[in-house]
Amino acid sequence: MPQLSRRAFASALPLGLLGGALISGAPALAAAQNTAKTPANITPLAQIRIGRFTVTALTDGYADMPFGYFPGRAPAEVEQAAVAQFTARPSGVRFLFNQYLIDDGERLILIDAGAAGSIGQTGKLPQALGALGLQPDQIDAVIVTHMHQDHMGGLIAGGRNNYPKAELYIDRRDVIHWTDPAKRSGAPDYLQTSFKMAEDVVRFYPKLQAIDGEREIVRGVSIVDLAGHTPGHIGVRVEDDGKSLIMVSDMIFPVVHPGATDVFFLFEQDRAAAKAMRDRFFPRAASEGALIAATHMAFPGLGRVVADRGQMRWEVADWALQD
Numbered sequence: 058m059p060q061l062s063r064r065a066f067a068s069a070l071p072l073g074l075l076g077g078a079l080i081s082g083a084p085a086l087a088a089a090q091n092t093a094k095t096p097a098n099i100t101p102l103a104q105i106r107i108g109r110f111t112v113t114a115l116t117d118g119y120a121d122m123p124f125g126y127f128p129g130r131a132p133a134e135v136e137q138a139a140v141a142q143f144t145a146r147p148s149g150v151r152f153l154f155n156q157y158l159i160d161d162g163e164r165l166i167l168i169d170a171g172a173a174g175s176i177g178q179t180g181k182l183p184q185a186l187g188a189l190g191l192q193p194d195q196i197d198a199v200i201v202t203h204m205h206q207d208h209m210g211g212l213i214a215g216g217r218n219n220y221p222k223a224e225l226y227i228d229r230r231d232v233i234h235w236t237d238p239a240k241r242s243g244a245p246d247y248l249q250t251s252f253k254m255a256e257d258v259v260r261f262y263p264k265l266q267a268i269d270g271e272r273e274i275v276r277g278v279s280i281v282d283l284a285g286h287t288p289g290h291i292g293v294r295v296e297d298d299g300k301s302l303i304m305v306s307d308m309i310f311p312v313v314h315p316g317a318t319d320v321f322f323l324f325e326q327d328r329a330a331a332k333a334m335r336d337r338f339f340p341r342a343a344s345e346g347a348l349i350a351a352t353h354m355a356f357p358g359l360g361r362v363v364a365d366r367g368q369m370r371w372e373v374a375d376w377a378l379q380d
């Protein structure tokens with residue numbers, strides 16, 4: 058059994074504490090030693106293989122959502138739950154903004170584009186792609202799971218299309234909803250940014266393909282209808298060689314899900330629809346043991362819904378050592 062010297066152990070420790078997950082160990086270690094006082098500069102990446110696909114979890118950053126942003130529960134109840142899970146922050150529940158890059162060896166497909174600075178400490182996706190040696194114009198397709206600002210903000214940069222070569226896929230029900238002036242004028246203030254962005258996205262992406270129902274985008278990558286959080290909220294299933302991953306976007310929020318389905322996030326306008334979808338999805342995910350990627354869960358957002366003595370809970374999945 059290899060012996061790890063005391064010194065090697067000590068120098069390896071900061072890397073583990075940082076939670077940095079760069080693909081190549083040596084540069085990551087050097088970076089950890091050189092920038093021990095500024096660990097936030099290390100861009101986290103996590104890669105898993107699903108058959109012939111490589112899926113890389115990236116993150117645009119994070120924001121803390123006030124405990125009062127979860128209709129269905131009193132702020133104090135949400136705070137108490139966060140405290141019990143050791144995840145309470147002074148300013149609320151920490152949401153990550155994770156994106157997933159699918160590489161099938163021929164094409165690069167990005168799921169979601171991040172908030173791009175429109176919420177909290179976000180805008181890191183370009184840096185994360187850069188850490189992989191990628192520029193936005195190398196992305197062949199972007200699938201946007203729904204037209205909330207934290208999922209499509211990064212599509213536009215400096216008043217321009219930020220993924221100029223990419224096909225863009227969004228569910229038609231969301232495109233219709235978020236570009237409807239009547240829906241916009243009746244919506245609360247906190248949704249106005251999303252309406253404005255939706256208008257820009259449609260204008261700047263002539264190659265936008267509105268999706269109708271469940272379909273395959275490329276072989277092994279297909280759209281799953283998870284409508285509820287928004288009218289056209291979708292997931293993406295990646296499947297090959299008996300393995301699969303389903304990116305479920307905003308089906309699951311930290312602290313409150315999947316333990317209950319009668320608790321919501323403020324941005325959800327149709328709560329009955331959101332609840333109905335979670336009532337269907339969580340038990341199905343638990344019985345299938347589906348490997349899930351979720352936008353707002355702690356990085357890299359990979360886990361499973363587990364039914365534990367009748368109570369649903371989130372079980373973080375091992376992603377680093379999957380052999």
Ligand SMILES: [Zn+2]
Nearest residue numbers: 205207307352
């Ligand atoms: Zn979201």
